[in-house]
Amino acid sequence: MRAGPSQEEIRRQNLGALLRYVHVRGPTSRAALTAHLGLNRSTIGALTADLTAAGLVSEGLPQDQSGRAGRPSLVVRPEAEVYVFALVIEVDRLVAARIGLGGAVLDRREARRPRGVRDPADVVAPLADFVREMQRAASPSARYVGSGAAVSAMVRAEDGLVRLGPQFGWIDEPLGEALAKVLSDEVQGGDRAVPVRNNADLSALAEHVRGVAVDTDNIVYVTGDAGIGGGIIAGGRLVSGHGGYGGEVGHMVVNPNGKPCNCGSRGCWETEIGEYALLHAAGRDADSGTGRAAVETLVDAAGRGDAQAQAAIRQVGDWLGFGVANLVNIFNPEMVIFGGNLREVYIAAAAQVRSRLNRNGLPACREHVRLRTPALGDDAALLGAAELAFGPLLADPLEAAADNP
Amino acid sequence: MRAGPSQEEIRRQNLGALLRYVHVRGPTSRAALTAHLGLNRSTIGALTADLTAAGLVSEGLPQDQSGRAGRPSLVVRPEAEVYVFALVIEVDRLVAARIGLGGAVLDRREARRPRGVRDPADVVAPLADFVREMQRAASPSARYVGSGAAVSAMVRAEDGLVRLGPQFGWIDEPLGEALAKVLSDEVQGGDRAVPVRNNADLSALAEHVRGVAVDTDNIVYVTGDAGIGGGIIAGGRLVSGHGGYGGEVGHMVVNPNGKPCNCGSRGCWETEIGEYALLHAAGRDADSGTGRAAVETLVDAAGRGDAQAQAAIRQVGDWLGFGVANLVNIFNPEMVIFGGNLREVYIAAAAQVRSRLNRNGLPACREHVRLRTPALGDDAALLGAAELAFGPLLADPLEAAADNP
Numbered sequence: 001m002r003a004g005p006s007q008e009e010i011r012r013q014n015l016g017a018l019l020r021y022v023h024v025r026g027p028t029s030r031a032a033l034t035a036h037l038g039l040n041r042s043t044i045g046a047l048t049a050d051l052t053a054a055g056l057v058s059e060g061l062p063q064d065q066s067g068r069a070g071r072p073s074l075v076v077r078p079e080a081e082v083y084v085f086a087l088v089i090e091v092d093r094l095v096a097a098r099i100g101l102g103g104a105v106l107d108r109r110e111a112r113r114p115r116g117v118r119d120p121a122d123v124v125a126p127l128a129d130f131v132r133e134m135q136r137a138a139s140p141s142a143r144y145v146g147s148g149a150a151v152s153a154m155v156r157a158e159d160g161l162v163r164l165g166p167q168f169g170w171i172d173e174p175l176g177e178a179l180a181k182v183l184s185d186e187v188q189g190g191d192r193a194v195p196v197r198n199n200a201d202l203s204a205l206a207e208h209v210r211g212v213a214v215d216t217d218n219i220v221y222v223t224g225d226a227g228i229g230g231g232i233i234a235g236g237r238l239v240s241g242h243g244g245y246g247g248e249v250g251h252m253v254v255n256p257n258g259k260p261c262n263c264g265s266r267g268c269w270e271t272e273i274g275e276y277a278l279l280h281a282a283g284r285d286a287d288s289g290t291g292r293a294a295v296e297t298l299v300d301a302a303g304r305g306d307a308q309a310q311a312a313i314r315q316v317g318d319w320l321g322f323g324v325a326n327l328v329n330i331f332n333p334e335m336v337i338f339g340g341n342l343r344e345v346y347i348a349a350a351a352q353v354r355s356r357l358n359r360n361g362l363p364a365c366r367e368h369v370r371l372r373t374p375a376l377g378d379d380a381a382l383l384g385a386a387e388l389a390f391g392p393l394l395a396d397p398l399e400a401a402a403d404n405p
Numbered sequence: 406m407r408a409g410p411s412q413e414e415i416r417r418q419n420l421g422a423l424l425r426y427v428h429v430r431g432p433t434s435r436a437a438l439t440a441h442l443g444l445n446r447s448t449i450g451a452l453t454a455d456l457t458a459a460g461l462v463s464e465g466l467p468q469d470q471s472g473r474a475g476r477p478s479l480v481v482r483p484e485a486e487v488y489v490f491a492l493v494i495e496v497d498r499l500v501a502a503r504i505g506l507g508g509a510v511l512d513r514r515e516a517r518r519p520r521g522v523r524d525p526a527d528v529v530a531p532l533a534d535f536v537r538e539m540q541r542a543a544s545p546s547a548r549y550v551g552s553g554a555a556v557s558a559m560v561r562a563e564d565g566l567v568r569l570g571p572q573f574g575w576i577d578e579p580l581g582e583a584l585a586k587v588l589s590d591e592v593q594g595g596d597r598a599v600p601v602r603n604n605a606d607l608s609a610l611a612e613h614v615r616g617v618a619v620d621t622d623n624i625v626y627v628t629g630d631a632g633i634g635g636g637i638i639a640g641g642r643l644v645s646g647h648g649g650y651g652g653e654v655g656h657m658v659v660n661p662n663g664k665p666c667n668c669g670s671r672g673c674w675e676t677e678i679g680e681y682a683l684l685h686a687a688g689r690d691a692d693s694g695t696g697r698a699a700v701e702t703l704v705d706a707a708g709r710g711d712a713q714a715q716a717a718i719r720q721v722g723d724w725l726g727f728g729v730a731n732l733v734n735i736f737n738p739e740m741v742i743f744g745g746n747l748r749e750v751y752i753a754a755a756a757q758v759r760s761r762l763n764r765n766g767l768p769a770c771r772e773h774v775r776l777r778t779p780a781l782g783d784d785a786a787l788l789g790a791a792e793l794a795f796g797p798l799l800a801d802p803l804e805a806a807a808d809n810p
Contacts, residue, residue: 003418003419003422003423003442003443003444004410004414004415004416004417004418004419004422005409005410005415005418009409010409010410010415011409012409013408013409014408014409017408017409018408037408038408039408154767154769154770156769163768163769164767164768164769217647218646218647218651230735232735234639234642234644234645234646234651235642235644235645237639237640237642239639239640239644239736240639240640240737241623241639241736241737241738241770242622242623242737242738242739242773242774243737243769243770243773244737245737245767245769245770246623246639246735246736246737247735248734248735248737248767248770249734249735251734251765251767252731252734252735253659253727253730253731253765254658254661255661256659256660256727257662263767264764265730265764265765266765322658322661325658325670326657326658327735329653329654329656329657330635330637330651330652330653330654330657330732330735331644331646331651332645332646332647332648332649332650332651332653333646333647334647359669359670360656360658360670360671362559362569362650362653362656362668363568363569364559364561364568364569364648364650365559365646365648365650365653368647368648369647
């Protein structure tokens with residue numbers, strides 16, 4: 001029952017729509033913006049002038065003018081000097097990047113993270129170093145407008161409190177607060193909250209905005225490392241749930257008589273398709289290594305004819321398809337995307353996955369579903385964290401730009 | 406990347422917001438509308454004048470003026486002469502109602518429906534009779550503005566094709582088309598499509614708009630008769646999925662070694678918590694009856710100490726909680742609502758449900774969840790079908806009113 005917007009709100013909405021368009025689609029001619037946004041030429045001109053004055057876009061001749069007759073339409077470009085920091089905290093790695101308006105990764109740092117270390121400082125300190133280095137390397141004219149973080153844990157949207165992060169040994173860890181302090185210390189103008197979300201949620205968002213699922217409004221994204229995460233987009237919007245914990249598909253119980261899960265339940269999907277389940281089924285003990293490399297080694301072994309590895313992949317692939325069928329029945333998505341380790345598992349076991357989906361999925365729910373691997377690879381969460389960080393700027397460009405002179 | 410609306414779109418949006426407000430909240434003073442819609446007095450006055458001229462609202466003095474000093478603010482009332490037909494097709498009953506703007510049930514017809522009858526005509530013909538009777542009984546000044554239907558089946562949103570209705574023996578049955586013909590034959594101005602949706606989806610919608618879940622944006626509604634249906638609201642919007650089949654939680658597999666389901670899969674939630682599972686677990690064979698009455702008799706027997714009935718309810722209650730825990734982990738809802746037969750089961754087995762939810766649900770996902778029974782009882786789907794029917798009028802009041810003079 002929201003009333004229509006005021007003139008000022010409409011202007012803000014139009015500025016945001018134009019800026020978001022060039023941020024997502026790249027440099028665009030005024031003529032194309034007029035057509036795509038459904039606004040007239042003079043409005044586009046006025047909006048572009050405002051955004052240019054705020055230093056958020058620039059205008060110029062198209063780079064390729066060959067073969068065009070007449071005066072070319074000016075091209076509006078997102079100003080890549082306007083940047084955010086995107087941070088990713090996963091069980092095996094930490095990533096930080098400086099990402100420009102338009103989505104280009106301008107600078108990037110990554111470190112392996114040893115499993116079994118529980119101290120949040122061991123996560124936060126390296127990220128602080130990365131941010132400091134990248135900030136120093138940035139051009140003096142570059143403008144910081146915010147940060148966003150992805151973590152493979154259950155995180156409260158409101159304040160970035162990690163409610164449960166079994167892979168880090170965290171319960172009720174104030175990660176959002178700690179990251180806000182880092183940004184405040186390292187970056188001028190960084191004295192503000194840093195939004196933090198689940199990494200699978202942000203991966204789904206990134207694949208939707210600029211990956212394999214562009215123009216696809218109903219998506220299930222599942223990803224695996226030591227645990228299993230999920231990000232759901234329904235009707236074009238992320239299913240966040242009441243507190244931000246939506247999409248915890250790894251703790252959907254699929255096998256009531258299954259193994260204990262570290263969430264306290266039993267037979268969760270994670271216990272059947274997680275990395276440990278796969279390595280265990282193949283008879284690999286902890287000494288054979290863990291993480292992506294161990295999964296890739298196993299998949300390679302299966303490809304070379306290792307029967308135990310093949311059986312393990314078939315078994316996990318069957319459970320992967322089993323859970324996907326449940327999610328397809330619940331969400332009727334157009335696409336399911338397999339990220340992280342599940343990408344390797346899916347590629348190696350696509351036949352099992354599809355066969356199980358066909359057996360357990362309702363025909364109407366599954367008939368249009370495409371099974372895909374990520375277009376953004378392991379950078380999906382990073383790019384999603386950048387989208388999160390750019391959110392306030394795209395919602396209200398002039399206000400946010402004024403806050404970050 | 407939608408641009409801001411034009412002046413004409415804003416006017417339409419404001420007219421819709423005002424009309425929806427009084428439709429949902431009832432008669433409201435101009436002063437309160439000004440406050441709730443965030444528009445100024447003169448805009449509210451102009452919008453009210455337009456809606457009055459279109460015959461959609463009327464203005465008058467408040468009914469209760471006692472104890473008020475000064476000149477009272479005029480009250481805007483939805484015009485209940487403006488009506489829709491709402492139709493419900495369930496395994497054991499057919500319902501049709503004439504429902505006025507504002508949500509009042511002006512007239513209502515209901516018939517029991519025998520199970521095992523497959524001919525769509527046996528559903529459509531009685532509904533046509535109901536519509537004819539109610540239309541004849543309506544005041545000549547009453548204005549029909551549309552219809553909507555709820556069916557306990559998987560239905561394609563686009564055209565009301567029932568893709569799968571096991572309870573009716575239907576596959577790819579063009580129900581929407583058949584109902585459109587009924588309305589076209591019986592009601593002047595009825596020559597148009599009749600939107601059809603799943604009954605659980607519409608029940609969830611109705612409970613959200615005017616039931617137990619008002620102001621609650623993340624809801625899981627589960628309902629049972631012969632089958633199990635689900636309706637999900639995430640972030641205030643129905644999770645419809647790509648084709649309209651979202652929310653088929655009854656075919657989430659919870660027991661991989663369970664019983665065959667009539668969807669072709671095995672161990673679906675429906676096979677563990679559906680009416681047949683409950684009656685079977687209690688040793689009731691088909692001769693003891695089916696449907697709501699049989700479930701109520703069973704619950705009564707358990708209340709009187711029948712050990713077999715008690716054990717059956719405990720068993721089904723445990724599986725009910727099991728599936729609810731999965732859905733709570735996936736959706737992080739604020740409320741789970743138990744409709745149809747599941748209302749009785751939930752009330753009788755609340756301890757099992759809660760205990761299983763506590764065991765399998767992630768604390769962050771379940772900590773704020775309330776378990777509830779419907780406020781609208783068995784009329785939820787009917788009222789949801791009316792909301793569906795009023796949709797075009799509320800989206801664009803003057804245009805829709807002009808189409809229905």
